[in-house]
Amino acid sequence: MPEEVLFKSESNQSREEIASYLRKVADNLEGGNAISLTAGSESVTLNPPARPTFEVKAEREGPAGNMSELSVEFELEWDENASGESSESGQLEIE
Structure with missing residues (x-):
């Protein structure tokens, strides 16, 4: 889609x-x-529903070395037609 x-x-x-x-x-x-x-x-x-999927991603884009760009992305995802229940892939920790 x-x-x-x-x-x-x-x-x-x-x-x-x-x-x-x-x-x-x-x-x-x-x-x-x-x-x-x-x-x-x-x-x-x-x-967002009571239990959306929460995705956290850290990325390095571009060639290795001094010219790469770093990013951190926080994303909530859910199916518009679902109840919001989702599976877990492990406990996230942010410090």
């Missing part, structure tokens, strides 16, 4: 600004609230 991008935003932010965005997402998840994303005229509201 082809991927459909519903919303995309990319900009340079300070670590503090990024933490604020992540904190708002965390607060909404913890409170069982929808997550609304807005940038300019684009917006989308998503309501």
